[in-house]
Amino acid sequence: MYLGENIPKLGFGFMRLPMIGRVVDIEQTKEMVDLFMSKGFSYFDSSWGYVGSEEAMKTSLVDRYPRESFQIATKCPAWVVKTEEEAKNMILASLKRIGVDYIDFYMFHNMGERRTKYFDDFGMWDYVQELKEKGLIRHMGFSIHDKADAIDKILTDHPEIEFVQFQLNYADWESSSIEARKCYEVSLKHNTPIVVMEPLKGGVLANPVDSVKRIFKEANPEASVASWGIRYAASLDNIITVLSGMSSIEQVRDNVSYMEHFKPLNEIERTVIEEAQKEFSKIVSIPCTSCEYCLEGCPQKINIPKVLDAYNQKMIHNDLLGAQHKYQFAIILDDLSGSGGKASDCTACGNCEEVCTQHINIIENMKTISDELETQDNNIIETFKAITEKQKN
Incomplete structure (x- = not known):
């Protein structure tokens, strides 16, 4: 028996809710929540950083259903604020915005790389333990988009962690940048149950390239x-639930239709998944292995592996909008730390290409990426900073 074993294997991610302009479509969200709950599902995931999400959760779920009938998960992105007080206040703000006396599954949001240090510096580990003792938090975990070694270190350093949430899907199972299989195996090694996010890779696997779609x-x-x-991820061992960031009532209908009476993949279906994985491996992409040898010599401090990884979203999945968003987010994180540059900042000095173990034509790729992924009408960094200031207030 593991934590969350009896929770239904489909969770509702409150990150991609239906919108009317820039405001959450509350009436459709209520309809989606009602259908989800009526089919026996109960796990809802949000974050302090998802604008409007926690408030929508209160209105559509908490105000309308008995507290014991659902589980709430939310997160603290301590790396977007400057002080310990601000970070700790995020937890109290989430409790107030959601309108609950306790949070079932509380996470440190998007740990890994430089971000983990914020949780250490702000004393968040001991603070959450104190809140657990007071009954404000039931279970403590973290979400992460980093590699397996980072998960291993955090779980080794913090045995008090009760669960972990990371990206896992069949397309990323053997990915050198996502390392889904390795992350999964590390979690099993530590006997840490898993909440799966991005089982459809942000919706890309709901509408993959035609050659993959044809196989299914x-x-x-x-x-x-x-x-x-969804079923691929839910069929694995030690899974608490698989999150789906549903944006319409139609998506909820589809998901509950096959997950209400969930059956793990059988051997024939696993073979189909393997065929799809092989097809994905044939798709042309930039063969960056994220060794990061290129970083030290870049005078513009461009995070070359992340920039190339974002462009692969377009090359592999023909998803230009997703690639732009992924690129912008990578630039946000580096810009906020004062150490990042954009693809268009490349001076073509050639330092990166001299040390690239995969012999990638990085300079040419930077030019292509700046042309295709940098949008002129959307200052995403300033927008993100404005949202952060609004959330703090």
Whole structure:
């Protein structure tokens, strides 16, 4: 028996809610919550940093259902604030905004790389333990987009961690940048149960390239392509639940149709997934292994591996909008630390190409990426800073 074993294997991610302009469509969200709950599901995931999400959770769920009928998960992105007081106040703000007396699953949001240090410096580990003792938090965990070694170190340093949340899907299972399989194996090694995020890779695997889509449709014309991704993750051992960031009532209907009476993948279906994985491996992409040898010599401090990884979103999945968002987010994190540059800042000095173990034409790629991924009408960094200031207030 592990933590969350009896929780249904489909969770509702409150990050991609339906919108009317810039405001959450509360009436449709209520309809989605009602259908989700009526089918026996109960796990809802949010974050202090998802604008409008926690408030929508209160209105659509907490104010309308008995507290014992659902589980709330939310997160603290301590790395977006400057002081210990601000970081600790995030937890209290989440409790107030959601309108609950306790949070079932509380996470440090997006740990790894430079961000982990903020939680250490602000004394968040001891603080959350204190809140657990007071009954304000039931279970303590963290979400992460880093690699397996980072998860291993955090779980080794903090055995009090009760669960972990990371990206896992069939397309990223052997990815050198995501390391889904390795992250999964590390979690098993530490006997730490898992909440799966991005089982559909931000929606990309709900509508993959035609060659992959064809494999699934030939195997089962009646099943949605999305169902293969959700069921793949839910079929693994030690899974608390699999989050789906649903944006419409139609997506909820589809997900609950095959997860209400969930059946793990059988051997034939696993073979179909393997065929899809092989097809993904044929798709042309930039072969960066994220060794980071290129970083030290870059005079513009461009995070070359992250920039290349963002462009692969377009090359592999033909997802230009997703690639732009991924690129912008990478630039945000580096800019906020004062150490980042954009692809368009490249001076073509060639230092990176001299040390690249994969012999990638980085200079040419930087030019292509600046042309295709940098949008002129959206100062994403200033927008992010403005949102952060609004959240603090």
